[in-house]
Amino acid sequence: MIQTTELKKNLQAGAYDDVLLDIYVDADVLPYQKDRYVAAIETYEKLYGADAVEIYSAPGRSEIGGNHTDHQHGEVLATSINLDAIAIVKKLPDMQIRLVSDGYDEIVIDGNDLSLKEEEKETTTALIKGVLAGAKERGYAVGGFQAYITSDVLIGAGLSSSAAFETVIGTIVSYLYNDGTIDAVTIAIIGQYAENVYFGKPCGLMDQIACSVGNLVHIDFADVKNPKVEKVAFDMNAYGYSLCITDTKGSHADLTADYAAIPTEMKAVASYFGKEVLLGLTIEDILSHAQELREKLGDRAVLRALHFLCEDVRVEEEIDALKAGDIDAFLQKVKESGDSSFKYLQNVYTSHDVMHQNVSLALAVSEIALAGGAGVARVHGGGFAGTIQAFVKNEAVSGYRAAMDRLFGADACKVLKIRKYGGMKVLA
Structure with missing residues (x-):
């Protein structure tokens, strides 16, 4: 562990510039990250005093290929990105967990009581307890710590802020109490358990694996x-490319039925053939029974x-x-994925509100702005009202970003890089 005063100095x-560049990839963001880390340490000091601490990190993620395939036990290509949750942490000698997250009140948990409580569902407390309980159930040691966590993973932009949080908690437990021996996939599984069972959200495993494992990752479900x-x-x-994510600022209200209809309809087709999911069927299976379907x-x-x-x-x-x-060839497949999502999956806008088509408009302007081989764009994540993803040649990024920001507001377009690390200890 290193004293907070020494860490700030x-x-x-610039003593850690090489470490930060290795993690965040983009030299242009180094000043921001250094200021961010210093501010996080100063917040920790205000909460708990100057101390010997460790710093942990877990990234957000972006889905690259496999739009709505995971719930049919298909394949996904996802990547960690250079937005992350960072935690300033000190190990405590007892079973008490004290944690403050981004301006919220302090959460205090007795590690001796990790029981599931209905009234805690959909809270940060539930996620923390779920990770600790999931680790303990798998035979790993757990214990107390105090931490300040801050995140720049965009909430509601399909970049998995909750999975980054679960991963950073799992990584803290792995290093503080298990000598870093909990592997990345197990941390992901524990994170999914926390979200499914304790938080009460029936998410798949893609988000947690991409955040925990890091880099570009192929997952076969x-x-x-x-x-x-x-x-x-x-x-x-x-x-020579950057990954651009644009928040189209569309409302997600009243879209639950639209999201739920995708796996429901896919599973209905699978059920016609006596299967639970579509995996294992062929295009010929569908076409030969198309009329009945x-x-x-x-x-x-x-x-x-x-x-x-x-x-x-x-x-x-x-x-x-x-x-x-x-x-x-890769970018051509990304474009084909986007085209298929728009035309066949139909998750670019809701048929219940055709007057608002933020994602459709973003894709149209992207196609114009990236004409001539400057890049490709597609719907990102669940779709309907969220974000779009674009691979853009570095020399075209400023123009593309200006076009998106003009349409959806300042800083609507974020320029990201692929990060090669998942959950990790940054400094100790």
Whole structure:
């Protein structure tokens, strides 16, 4: 552990610049990150006093390929990004957890009582207790600590701020009490457990794996309880591209039914064939029974099933392109994924409110702004009213960002880099 006063002095003197550049990739964000770390340490000192501490980090994530494939036990390509949650932490000698997160009141938890309580669902307390309980149930040691956590992972932008939080708590427990031996996939599984059981949100495992493992990661959910995870080497900087995420500022209100209809309709098609999910069916299966499926379930369900079957293959094609170093083929597959999501999956706008099509407009302006090979764009994450994703040539980023910000407001477009680390201890 290092004294907070020494950490601040070293940060301001540039002693950790190489460490921060390795984590955050982009030299342009170093001044921001140094100021952010110093501010976080100063907040910790105001809360708990100058102290010997450790600093932990867990990134947000972006889905690259596999739009709405995970709930059908398909394949996903996702990446950690250089936005993250950071935690200033001190180990305590008892079982008490004291934690303050980004301006909220202090949470105090007795580590001897990690029981599930209904009244705590959908709270930060539930997530912390869920991670500790999940680790303990798997035979790992848990104990007390005090921490200040701050995050710049955008909430509501499909970048998984909750998974980053779960991952940073799991990483703290791994290093403070288990010598860093809890592997990244297990931390992800524990995070999902916390969110499903304690928080009460039935999320899949993609978000937690991408945040915990880090870098570009291929996840195969065929065995959903034991997903296959493969890191895929991809240095976006080497190809001269940046990842841009634009928040279209659309309202997510009243969209629950739209989101739920996607897996419901896909599973209805699977059920027609006596299966729980679409994995294992073929395009020919769908086409040879298309008339009966249309009559029984409607055209949209058929289109969404076809999207899944093509998208699942497309993930592997994206990976093959990256492994071959063929950036153009990879970007073509990203564009095809976006086109399929728009036309067949139909998660770009809600049919209940055709007057508001923020994502559609963002994609149209992106196509204009990126004409001539400057990049490609697609809907990001769940869709309907959220964000779009674009791979943009570095020399075109400023113009693209200006076009998006003009449309959706200042700082609507965030320029990101792929981060090679998942949950980690930064400084100790």
